Amino acid sequence: xxxxxxDHIRNIPRSGIRDFFEIVQSMDDVISLGIGEPDFATPWHxxxxxxxxxxxxxxxxxxxxxxxxxxRSISDYIQKHFALxxxxxxxxxxxxxxxxxxxxxxxxxxxxxxxxxxxEPCYVSYAPTITMAHGVPVPVGxxxxxxxxxxxxxxxxxxxxxxxxLMLNFPTNPTGATMEPEELEKIAALxxxxxxxxxxxxxxxxxxxxxxxxxxIAVFPGMKERTVFLHGLSKxxxxxxxxxxxxxxxxxxxxxxMKIHQYSILCASIMGQDAAIEALDRxxxxxxxxxxxxxxxRNFIVSSLNEMGLExxxxxxxFYVFPNITxxxxxxxxxxxxxxxxxxxxxxxxxxxxAGGEGHVRCSFATGLPQIKIAMQRLAEFLSR
Amino acid sequence: MMxxxxxxxxxxxxxxxxxxxxxxxxxxxxxxxxxAAITKLEADGIILGYQPVLNxxxxxxxKVTAVIEVKITPERDGGxxxxxxxxxxFPEVQSCYLVSGGYDLLILVEAPNLRAAAAFVxxxxxxxxxxxSTATHFRLKTYKENGAFHSFEPTSERLSITP
Numbered sequence: 001x002x003x004x005x006x007d008h009i010r011n012i013p014r015s016g017i018r019d020f021f022e023i024v025q026s027m028d029d030v031i032s033l034g035i036g037e038p039d040f041a042t043p044w045h046x047x048x049x050x051x052x053x054x055x056x057x058x059x060x061x062x063x064x065x066x067x068x069x070x071x072r073s074i075s076d077y078i079q080k081h082f083a084l085x086x087x088x089x090x091x092x093x094x095x096x097x098x099x100x101x102x103x104x105x106x107x108x109x110x111x112x113x114x115x116x117x118x119x120e121p122c123y124v125s126y127a128p129t130i131t132m133a134h135g136v137p138v139p140v141g142x143x144x145x146x147x148x149x150x151x152x153x154x155x156x157x158x159x160x161x162x163x164x165x166l167m168l169n170f171p172t173n174p175t176g177a178t179m180e181p182e183e184l185e186k187i188a189a190l191x192x193x194x195x196x197x198x199x200x201x202x203x204x205x206x207x208x209x210x211x212x213x214x215x216x217i218a219v220f221p222g223m224k225e226r227t228v229f230l231h232g233l234s235k236x237x238x239x240x241x242x243x244x245x246x247x248x249x250x251x252x253x254x255x256x257x258m259k260i261h262q263y264s265i266l267c268a269s270i271m272g273q274d275a276a277i278e279a280l281d282r283x284x285x286x287x288x289x290x291x292x293x294x295x296x297x298r299n300f301i302v303s304s305l306n307e308m309g310l311e312x313x314x315x316x317x318x319f320y321v322f323p324n325i326t327x328x329x330x331x332x333x334x335x336x337x338x339x340x341x342x343x344x345x346x347x348x349x350x351x352x353x354x355a356g357g358e359g360h361v362r363c364s365f366a367t368g369l370p371q372i373k374i375a376m377q378r379l380a381e382f383l384s385r
Numbered sequence: 386m387m388x389x390x391x392x393x394x395x396x397x398x399x400x401x402x403x404x405x406x407x408x409x410x411x412x413x414x415x416x417x418x419x420x421a422a423i424t425k426l427e428a429d430g431i432i433l434g435y436q437p438v439l440n441x442x443x444x445x446x447x448k449v450t451a452v453i454e455v456k457i458t459p460e461r462d463g464g465x466x467x468x469x470x471x472x473x474x475f476p477e478v479q480s481c482y483l484v485s486g487g488y489d490l491l492i493l494v495e496a497p498n499l500r501a502a503a504a505f506v507x508x509x510x511x512x513x514x515x516x517x518s519t520a521t522h523f524r525l526k527t528y529k530e531n532g533a534f535h536s537f538e539p540t541s542e543r544l545s546i547t548p
Contacts, residue, residue, distance in 0.1 A: 017546060036547045292395075352548075
């Protein structure tokens with residue numbers, strides 16, 4: 001017999017990244033600019049604190065919402081860096097990465113058929129996570145000429161009577177887009193007018209360059225009570241493997257998310273939570289050092305790409321560039337396949353992040369400068385043929 | 386400009402040999418601007434020189450390095466300075482610091498072998514009138530030098546493509 005898979009799961013397409021990953025895995029000596037995680041190991045003081053916690057035998061379950069001590073650190077950190085005040089005991093939930101928190105929020109909010117709007121190109125999990133929560137994904141395109149920022153006018157056209165929520169991710173994976181506060185304020189006003197809940201994934205917020213200041217949509221009038229602020233330790237603190245994210249939202253929603261979390265996950269690992277306390281309390285200097293390194297690599301990769309004729313905007317945040325490859329006459333997928341086979345450099349085809357990504361590829365600069373240099377040289381050779 | 390001076394110094398401290406055009410690309414500057422900034426740092430005496438970081442286990446392994454704590458009697462005019470510079474001028478002395486705490490000068494000495502190091506302490510250093518006492522610690526093994534690790538941690542493998 002064949003086991004029948006639930007309709008709403010069966011119909012979710014395989015991730016385009018996954019196919020590509022399997023090809024890259026089968027090859028040797030590939031330089032990959034396709035990696036969406038920091039190349040830095042977690043800063044030593046954080047690892048050392050985690051080792052100490054393990055030595056003391058801190059190996060058990062924690063409160064479902066996460067260690068109270070960690071929630072206080074999160075609250076202080078959010079207040080300091082985002083000017084947002086969340087109550088540690090009732091408005092913060094520690095999750096297994098931001099991905100879990102997004103899933104919890106969507107499952108807690110959506111009835112079957114509710115629409116969730118998100119901007120594209122975007123992180124690969126948004127549409128499937130909406131579908132898995134029985135919602136209807138509604139993408140809104142963003143444009144290269146806007147630096148892939150979301151226009152309030154475009155958002156407004158996507159709003160319908162079934163719209164329940166808006167998902168935002170600025171700085172954006174894969175485009176590096178950021179939002180000007182003026183446009184963000186217009187979007188906030190639309191959300192208030194149409195009574196939308198906002199899920200804002202601000203995982204890359206510390207990685208904002210040129211001294212730019214990141215603004216959360218939650219700070220605008222009428223927003224905090226309708227916003228799920230999502231953040232985590234993975235990117236800025238180089239802690240992907242620890243799997244620690246968190247959601248900050250009004251207490252009744254956190255309570256609902258906690259129900260799902262408590263029955264499906266129970267709690268995030270205590271080792272990760274202990275490490276996260278050290279990171280949030282004392283990690284500022286480490287983050288600043290990594291940000292400086294990313295910014296230099298960004299400058300290097302952007303000037304190299306533009307020099308070789310691939311039009312590339314300098315991203316204001318994240319650790320991705322999203323150059324336009326249409327001048328080669330190739331589709332994104334053909335470009336990536338040929339570059340991989342002919343020059344052993346892996347970059348990710350733009351359409352893996354949604355339809356609007358065609359004509360672009362994503363290159364990560366979360367890779368050491370020596371590798372980036374070789375990759376740029378090979379890419380230039382590839383283009384000159 | 387101050388910000389880019391900081392950034393240039395950071396880069397030079399990690400690798401003084403980094404090509405200037407590469408530095409320029411990293412900092413969004415022109416090569417000429419980077420070169421001018423470095424020339425200025427040198428002219429202003431901010432950058433005093435450039436040196437390789439050696440792995441002593443692989444080169445000149447017989448060479449002896451010692452850290453010496455020195456107690457001295459400060460002079461009525463000049464305090465510690467005259468005597469410190471007198472000690473610092475010996476070519477064996479690589480570094481010499483005035484420090485707070487139980488002794489006054491902390492000096493780093495390099496000598497071709499143990500006998501030469503001992504001779505420096507016994508015949509040169511201890512015989513200076515102002516020197517009250519010395520305590521010599523010989524280097525047994527180096528774990529880190531000028532920010533460079535001698536044994537690197539194995540780098541962990543990342544997945545080759547992740548979202």
